[in-house]
Amino acid sequence: MAATSPLFDGGQIFHRKALAERLARQVLHVSPTSASSSGLFLAAPRRTGKTTFVRADFAPALETLGARVIYVDLWADRKADPGEVIVAAIRTELAKSEFVVTKVAKSLGITGAKIGSVDFSLDRVGLGKDVSLVQALAALSDDAKGPIVLIIDEAQQAITTQTGNDAMFSLKAARDELNAAHFGLRVVCTGSNRDKLAMLRSSKDQAFFGAPLIDFPPLDEGYVKWFCDNTTELPAKLSPEVVTPLFREAGNRPEILGAAADQLRFDLALEPGDVERRFSQLVEEQIAQANDDLLEVFHSLTPIQSAVLRVLAAAGKGYAPFESRTMEKYRLASGGEPGDGELSSANVQQALAALQEKGLVWRASRGVYAMEDHSLSDLLRREGYLEGL
Ligand SMILES: Nc1ncnc2c1ncn2[C@@H]1O[C@H](COP(=O)(O)OP(=O)(O)OP(=O)(O)O)[C@@H](O)[C@H]1O
Ligand SMILES: [Mg+2]
Secondary structure (H helix, E strand, O other): OOOOOOOOOOOOOOOOHHHHHHHHHHHHOOOOOOOHHHOEEEEOOOOOOHHHHHHHHHHHHHHHOOOEEEEEEOOOOOOOOHHHHHHHHHHHHHHOOHHHHHHHHHHOOOOHHHOOOOOOOHHHEOOOOOEOHHHHHHHHHHHHOOOEEEEEEOHHHHHHOHHHHHHHHHHHHHHHHHHHHOOOEEEEEEEOOHHHHHHOOOOOOOOOOOOOEEEOOOOOHHHHHHHHHHOOOOOOOOOHHHHHHHHHHOOOOHHHHHHHHHHHHOOOOOOHHHHHHHHHHHHHHHHHHHHHHHHHHHHOOOHHHHHHHHHHHHHHHHOOOOOHHHHHHHHHHOOOOOOOOOOOHHHHHHHHHHHHHOOOEEEOOOOOEEEOOHHHHHHHHHOOOOOOO
16 A cells, blocks of 8 residues: 555555656656756546546655655646646645745745734735745745655646746746755646647747656556456456456556446346456447547537537647638538638637637647547547548
8 A cells, every 4th residue: 555645535546656656766866967857747648547646656655755745736627727726736835834834924024923814815925926936935845844846737737828837937937946945846747648748848938848758657467457356246357368458448548447347247147257258348338438428529519610620630739720721621621612611710710719618629828729638539530530631
């Protein structure tokens, strides 16, 4: 069992302790030749266990090595501004220590006696406020007397708003300040999509320029074995040899296996000799069901939304929404002849906004668009919806 952490409720999961320790060491390691003190970016597809790993294994491993961990999930409240969510997490951490609150209050010229009364509120900490994130994190660092690791889950959301971008820049300034004159700050970002995460670090005007971006390893055979050992109440045990290829086919998503096992438990006529065959069948059904659910949303789109989505999915990284070439493709995709039709930039803009509202399209604040979920692009391609685009 991993060390208990306030971030994890202790539910039954397969722990990845060795991986967590290795990553934690790398993140905290100070080396003159490494850029990881700039931060670390971990990418893995949707529903493959990033959040579970970060909360249940990675955060405790960092704490064991003496770091103070602040965890922020930018998807916890989809309506909240990601910049505000980051600020709120830092305020919450500040509030835990009277020493830090006192220090921050003093920096505002408020004397100790008044702290806790109306004179000082943590609302005064934030972007463009009396106490900057740099000052706040520096005070936290002096209190912790050890490194602080800020983990930002679904970090790509940070660059979808101006406040989010501002927060990332403040964190960069805080990182430089804490690494130079206090006890160090590491920023670890996770996300479901490599290209989007890369935008946080790929250009010189981005806050975490040059920070390493790694593909977070999917759950391995160890997980499959754990799954088989813990899937009890069946007439016969499942074997890892049978389940491993199914798990890969399911895109390494534990929920697909879990749902198939749940159905199997309720199959009261099941004979021991049939367990594995039936389980394979159910996994295939779950995969098909997950795909159908994705396609159902796709089929509910208006013709222009569908055209815009398919052109975006086909173009990938090179998508330029309003170029004349792209406009031709929308026409083609909506079944019109190239050159005809009433498609305008305004229509496209509207369709993109609607797609964003439906959670299908992601938009960085500087106007770069991407698919929210890449598995939908893959599915549309496999189903032939992207042909000729
Ligand atoms: N190590 C594990 N052991 C058992 N189950 C796991 C493990 N990791 C993930 N799961 C299960 O897989 C599902 C997805 O996990 P999680 O939410 O951590 O993935 P994610 O990659 O963060 O997803 P999202 O892309 O939605 O943020 C959850 O139901 C979780 O319980
Ligand atoms: Mg997650």
